[in-house]
Amino acid sequence: MNRFKLGAGRLRPQRFLAAAAAVAVVGAGMSLASIGAAAAAPGCSVAYTANSWNTGFTASIDIKNSGDPITSWALEFDYAGNQAGSGAWGGTLTQTGKHVKIVNAAYNGSLATGASTNIGFNGTYSGTNTAPTAFTLNGVACNGGTTNPTPSTSATPPVSPTPDTSPTPGTTTPPPGTHLDNPYVGAKWYVNADWSAKAAAEPGGSAISNQPTGVWLDSIASITAPAGSGYTTSLRGHLDKALAQGATLAQFVIYDLPGRDCAALASNGELGPTEIGRYKTEYIDPIAAIQADPKYASIRIVNIVEIDSLPNLVTNAGSAAGATEACRTMLANGNYSTGIAYALSKLHAAGTNNYNYIDAAHHGWLGWDSNFAPAATMIADTAKKATGGVNTVDGFITNTANYSALNEPFVKINTTVNGTSVRGSKWVDWNQYTDELTFAQGFRNQLVSAGFNANIGMLIDTSRNGWGGSARPTAASTSTDLNTYVDASRIDRRIHAGNWCNQAGAGLGERPKAAPASGIDAYTWIKPPGESDGSSTLIPTGPDNPAGKGLDGMCDPTYTGNGRNGNSMSGALPNAPVSGAWFSAQFRQLLANAYPAL
Numbered sequence: 001m002n003r004f005k006l007g008a009g010r011l012r013p014q015r016f017l018a019a020a021a022a023v024a025v026v027g028a029g030m031s032l033a034s035i036g037a038a039a040a041a042p043g044c045s046v047a048y049t050a051n052s053w054n055t056g057f058t059a060s061i062d063i064k065n066s067g068d069p070i071t072s073w074a075l076e077f078d079y080a081g082n083q084a085g086s087g088a089w090g091g092t093l094t095q096t097g098k099h100v101k102i103v104n105a106a107y108n109g110s111l112a113t114g115a116s117t118n119i120g121f122n123g124t125y126s127g128t129n130t131a132p133t134a135f136t137l138n139g140v141a142c143n144g145g146t147t148n149p150t151p152s153t154s155a156t157p158p159v160s161p162t163p164d165t166s167p168t169p170g171t172t173t174p175p176p177g178t179h180l181d182n183p184y185v186g187a188k189w190y191v192n193a194d195w196s197a198k199a200a201a202e203p204g205g206s207a208i209s210n211q212p213t214g215v216w217l218d219s220i221a222s223i224t225a226p227a228g229s230g231y232t233t234s235l236r237g238h239l240d241k242a243l244a245q246g247a248t249l250a251q252f253v254i255y256d257l258p259g260r261d262c263a264a265l266a267s268n269g270e271l272g273p274t275e276i277g278r279y280k281t282e283y284i285d286p287i288a289a290i291q292a293d294p295k296y297a298s299i300r301i302v303n304i305v306e307i308d309s310l311p312n313l314v315t316n317a318g319s320a321a322g323a324t325e326a327c328r329t330m331l332a333n334g335n336y337s338t339g340i341a342y343a344l345s346k347l348h349a350a351g352t353n354n355y356n357y358i359d360a361a362h363h364g365w366l367g368w369d370s371n372f373a374p375a376a377t378m379i380a381d382t383a384k385k386a387t388g389g390v391n392t393v394d395g396f397i398t399n400t401a402n403y404s405a406l407n408e409p410f411v412k413i414n415t416t417v418n419g420t421s422v423r424g425s426k427w428v429d430w431n432q433y434t435d436e437l438t439f440a441q442g443f444r445n446q447l448v449s450a451g452f453n454a455n456i457g458m459l460i461d462t463s464r465n466g467w468g469g470s471a472r473p474t475a476a477s478t479s480t481d482l483n484t485y486v487d488a489s490r491i492d493r494r495i496h497a498g499n500w501c502n503q504a505g506a507g508l509g510e511r512p513k514a515a516p517a518s519g520i521d522a523y524t525w526i527k528p529p530g531e532s533d534g535s536s537t538l539i540p541t542g543p544d545n546p547a548g549k550g551l552d553g554m555c556d557p558t559y560t561g562n563g564r565n566g567n568s569m570s571g572a573l574p575n576a577p578v579s580g581a582w583f584s585a586q587f588r589q590l591l592a593n594a595y596p597a598l
């Protein structure tokens with residue numbers, strides 16, 4: 001994969017070890033038998049989770065309407081402590097003392113029977129951040145079951161919640177057919193046993209081998225995993241294992257476009273630039289058919305759609321400075337856009353349990369003004385071509401397989417050094433963002449402006465952006481020299497933010513986590529830690545390179561760079577196998593430099 005230019009941004013307070021508090025409160029829904037049709041019977045269930053750090057927290061609330069359809073709502077609850085909420089998304093929050101009231105936003109006021117919406121807000125607290133346990137929706141208690149506003153024609157007394165309406169915190173089960181605003185909330189994520197076994201076999205690897213990681217469908221053969229193909233588990237095999245694990249969410253990477261990876265060589269694909277027909281019929285159609293199998297309806301299937309492709313058309317095609325011939329071809333023939341529109345249509349139509357997230361590069365690629373809005377527009381134009389248009393898109397992912405730091409506490413976009421903005425430093429290079437979290441939140445807004453639904457959520461791949469270990473700065477530099485300050489203060493220790501292959505010094509990032517921050521559906525490990533980004537020398541096609549993958553200079557530690565990384569050294573680890581193959585030395589480094597530490 002190509003990992004373009006450098007990074008910049010603004011920021012949130014630095015996260016320290018996050019403690020998750022979770023509570024789920026579920027009402028009984030239609031607990032009265034034979035409710036008169038004319039009467040609007042309210043009923044609701046609420047699942048509240050909060051990720052806390054120091055004196056701050058982010059709350060995520062799933063609201064489910066289990067009563068008759070409603071067109072507006074107000075959710076109310078009380079805190080036990082001194083929590084103060086603000087900056088809500090998905091609603092307007094007002095707080096009087098301990099009492100919190102959140103009124104729906106324009107897009108989520110209408111909730112059909114069984115429909116849900118996810119909202120959230122940021123807060124501060126001191127002492128203990130105890131989660132509220134009693135909620136009302138439109139004045140009706142959500143933990144007390146449904147109440148009927150008109151006298152029931154039935155003499156049946158209200159039934160108390162059945163056991164399955166009291167789920168364990170964090171594992172709420174929506175009724176089949178519900179398309180959730182944030183599928184990650186309350187889900188049990190599938191752990192890929194193939195990756196897990198490799199991780200567990202490494203020294204110390206069992207500390208993380210039970211983490212969920214992305215399953216890459218990176219060729220036609222990966223769908224069925226025939227003998228001799230090099231794949232151990234087929235798509236059905238993964239979904240069957242997910243069922244066996246009791247998982248309710250599984251993550252797949254859709255990655256086989258014609259002319260794939262047009263600005264790099266390490267992940268060149270199997271389909272030529274014009275093979276759009278094969279992409280549709282031999283790749284997307286079979287995936288969609290398998291994912292549509294009712295057997296898998298209980299699994300929220302997340303599809304991460306085509307890494308790097310549309311961003312490459314923005315920055316590395318046409319007359320762009322970084323243009324390559326291969327990207328020019330793909331822009332001209334339209335097959336990235338045609339393929340993605342087709343994938344969105346088919347995968348969305350595969351079931352209400354399917355969720356599409358399009359790749360949105362990372363801050364060190366799209367964070368410049370010249371790339372930011374054009375990228376959102378190009379992605380929106382592509383999605384509008386899908387059957388179902390922008391409604392086929394649930395969100396976007398940033399930093400897939402990249403190394404950009406989540407937060408840069410000492411190099412915020414508005415930090416100045418001796419009166420000069422860090423934007424002018426060599427590292428930031430006039431980017432508008434310095435880290436992934438601010439970029440993901442900012443790009444979300446841009447995508448909504450470009451035509452995507454207001455409730456889209458972002459994912460951030462945090463598999464390898466931890467940058468812990470002894471090289472991690474613990475305080476801002478005291479230097480008054482701009483470049484010295486930025487280079488000594490930044491969390492991201494790369495030589496250049498355009499470096500993307502097997503980066504020396506990187507560590508595991510935030511563990512996978514649902515709804516960690518405003519606008520973010522999850523931190524997730526899409527690139528499986530320990531899988532190489534590309535070989536450090538050319539490996540001939542054969543047993544160590546069955547797919548005939550190329551050598552990209554950015555994976556060669558002796559390479560002195562190109563225009564896309566400021567002609568800097570690549571910063572890549574030596575002795576790397578081809579992309580996707582297990583790279584033990586890299587895995588061990590990621591463990592050692594994990595942040596938060598393991």
Ligand code: BGC
Binds near residue numbers: 001216533580
């Ligand atoms: C490779 C894929 C691999 C994926 C996950 C990509 O760079 O091209 O073949 O499955 O990384 O490791």
